[in-house]
Amino acid sequence: MSEKENVIQDKSFKFALRMVKLRQYLNKECKEYSIADQILRSGTSIGANVSEAEYAQSKPDFTNKMSIALKEANETIYWIKLLFFGKYLDEKLYQSLFDDCKELIGILHSIVKTSKENNKKKNNKNKSNYVKN
Numbered sequence: 001m002s003e004k005e006n007v008i009q010d011k012s013f014k015f016a017l018r019m020v021k022l023r024q025y026l027n028k029e030c031k032e033y034s035i036a037d038q039i040l041r042s043g044t045s046i047g048a049n050v051s052e053a054e055y056a057q058s059k060p061d062f063t064n065k066m067s068i069a070l071k072e073a074n075e076t077i078y079w080i081k082l083l084f085f086g087k088y089l090d091e092k093l094y095q096s097l098f099d100d101c102k103e104l105i106g107i108l109h110s111i112v113k114t115s116k117e118n119n120k121k122k123n124n125k126n127k128s129n130y131v132k133n
Helices: 007-029 034-053 059-085 091-132
Strands: none
Touching: 007 034, 007 059, 007 091, 034 059, 034 091, 059 091
């Protein structure tokens, strides 16, 4: 898949940029540093793991990197909720960040599920070839 067609890389990179800007906003306007650092780490880690998966050493390594990205996205949802209920985000910003992150989770979940199924099929095929020989 070419880079221009890689939806998850594009969306996770754009989301990471939003996390950088969110951290700047939280630091400058709200004087919030701890949660801002946490959401920056988890929110940018999504795209970093997706990018790393592009050059995975194996199919299981690819699945693992995408699974880590999925876990980081899930953690990011937690921080987004905490910031909203802690009154650091207005409802419009919260909903926008939440929706974008949930979209990433949906895409990543699908990738991980398909990747695991493909790995399982390949392993079963290899086992049957081994038994036949």
